[in-house]
Amino acid sequence: MIRSEGTRVKIPASTANLGPGFDTLGMALTLYAWIEMKPAETTLFHFHGDNLEGLPKDKSNLIYKVAQSVFAEAGVSIPELEITMYSDIPLTRGLGSSASAIVGALFAANLLIGSPLGLEKLFDMATALENHPDNVGASLFGGIITAIWDGFHATALRIEPPANLEVLVAIPDFQLSTSKAREVLPKQVGMSDAVYNISRTSLLTAALAAGRLDLIKESMRDRLHQPFRASLIPGMARILEEATLHGALGTALSGAGPTLLSLVDRNSNQAEELEAFLLSVLANEGIPAKTLLLKPCTDGVTELTMVKENSLLDMIKGEVKA
């Protein structure tokens, strides 16, 4: 059954890796994108906000293509779609914009045809498109996720974020694509570096599950990707080294960067000092940046109730950041 009135969904941004958990750990964040999808006579896009500028508005768009993959999987034909989107998630900055588009498109398209595909199937499809499960798992399930991918199936376990955890992100004013940030990584790693990361990923996962914020500082360190990516983000090495002196529980590159992410204890009252430190280090390198104080988002992608008289923009007016 096709819903002719269309569907609306809200998708959280995400951060990936959390330092050592390369391609494994993800966390949903309280920063969102919204997608409305309807069957139409001719394919049409309405993009709102600064974060979608330059994206294609034809059938080559990722959201259109992902929606068609859902219809093909379910044996349904809806060749023309009207797609409306608003996003507060900056593009190509390490906050999971591509994962939010993929998860939103999969979820909205599946709802449009009566949800024949289960969440686990959508997770496999999302991971196959993104190539790793960390961002898409967080946007799909919410909270903190630890995930694996065998090339066909993704498996994730969701962890409830500690109640006092906040997330300060410093978003540099330049884009860095995931593909470019993966090109600088080595093809092989040494055993001692692998052990360094496995042990920290395990400790960090257990610390987050147990609410042991005191263990975050040491367990967020990484040797598999951040040292190689540091050359792409001036100021990053100093921030990773010194942010804990300014109130961070731990700091990491968010996803493939260039955003830098610090975990903060809400009760520490040090977010302002940390924000000033992050901005001054980046400014010293000649990089303008902005900061956002976010929380882990406990919900994954959600369906919004369609109210015909209310456009998507009317509906989300009170919620958007920009």
Ligand SMILES: Nc1ncnc2c1ncn2[C@@H]1O[C@H](COP(=O)(O)OP(=O)(O)OP(=O)(O)O)[C@@H](O)[C@H]1O
């Ligand atoms: N709403 C959208 N519509 C179409 N394409 C999109 C949309 N959002 C993101 N994309 C595509 O995803 C690309 C960004 O993906 P990329 O993986 O490089 O960065 P990111 O997802 O923002 O960061 P990270 O994966 O490090 O968290 C954009 O250049 C664009 O091609």
Ligand SMILES: N[C@@H](CCO)C(=O)O
């Ligand atoms: N785990 C991925 C996240 C970015 O998409 C990476 O670090 O390349």
